[in-house]
Amino acid sequence: QKEVEQNSGPLSVPEGAIASLNCTYSDRGSQSFFWYRQYSGKSPELIMSIYSNGDKEDGRFTAQLNKASQYVSLLIRDSQPSDSATYLCAVNYNQGGKLIFGQGTELSVKP
Amino acid sequence: KAGVTQTPRYLIKTRGQQVTLSCSPISGHRSVSWYQQTPGQGLQFLFEYFSETQRNKGNFPGRFSGRQFSNSRSEMNVSTLELGDSALYLCASSGQQGREAFFGQGTRLTVV
Numbered sequence: 001q002k003e004v005e006q007n008s009g010p011l012s013v014p015e016g017a018i019a020s021l022n023c024t025y026s027d028r029g030s031q032s033f034f035w036y037r038q039y040s041g042k043s044p045e046l047i048m049s050i051y052s053n054g055d056k057e058d059g060r061f062t063a064q065l066n067k068a069s070q071y072v073s074l075l076i077r078d079s080q081p082s083d084s085a086t087y088l089c090a091v092n093y094n095q096g097g098k099l100i101f102g103q104g105t106e107l108s109v110k111p
Numbered sequence: 112k113a114g115v116t117q118t119p120r121y122l123i124k125t126r127g128q129q130v131t132l133s134c135s136p137i138s139g140h141r142s143v144s145w146y147q148q149t150p151g152q153g154l155q156f157l158f159e160y161f162s163e164t165q166r167n168k169g170n171f172p173g174r175f176s177g178r179q180f181s182n183s184r185s186e187m188n189v190s191t192l193e194l195g196d197s198a199l200y201l202c203a204s205s206g207q208q209g210r211e212a213f214f215g216q217g218t219r220l221t222v223v
Contacts, residue, residue, distance in 0.1 A: 032209045043201055043214045044154070088154065092209050097144040097159035098167040099203075099212060104153065 002027045006102035019076040023089030032092035079109045115215035129190040136204030143185040148199040
């Protein structure tokens with residue numbers, strides 16, 4: 001059974017701080033990794049994709065991938081109250097359209 | 112460029128009935144995947160269609176089925192509805208294998 005695990009949360013950080021979200025996956029053959037943000041009552045929104053080891057930065061977001069440790073993380077710098085949402089880690093292990101999602105980490109950014 | 116469009120947005124059905132949900136992918140995207148989201152189970156993969164063929168299937172009973180048309184639009188059907196089928200059903204489209212998938216707004220199905 002291929003699994004994706006995330007910190008259950010909730011994670012609470014003050015406005016302006018760095019939020020760190022973590023994800024581990026079980027299948028070493030996994031090739032594609034994604035972070036989605038989901039506001040309450042809305043559908044998931046893609047915010048980052050990463051395919052190779054190392055860091056990938058996009059604005060205030062940085063995704064980090066370590067395939068040897070089977071670990072993906074998302075850093076949110078200068079966190080804003082509007083970043084308060086559930087963050088979902090997703091892994092594509094067979095290069096088809098099937099994504100396996102973690103349970104999500106709820107992030108709360110306090111003003 | 113228009114996003115992924117799902118219809119209807121909300122549905123209320125009675126146990127035993129059947130339901131059909133529709134998904135129009137982003138123009139040019141040929142892969143359409145369906146997911147079920149519930150508070151207890153999270154996001155679970157139902158199936159994926161690519162060029163009118165089912166390419167991947169999740170662990171759901173045969174009551175859940177789907178199809179894809181030549182214009183890449185996809186439909187999902189659930190027969191003999193059960194209370195436990197109440198969920199948010201999400202469709203995602205992707206333009207390349209293993210690459211980014213974009214979700215529609217979802218269809219909220221309530222079975223009473």
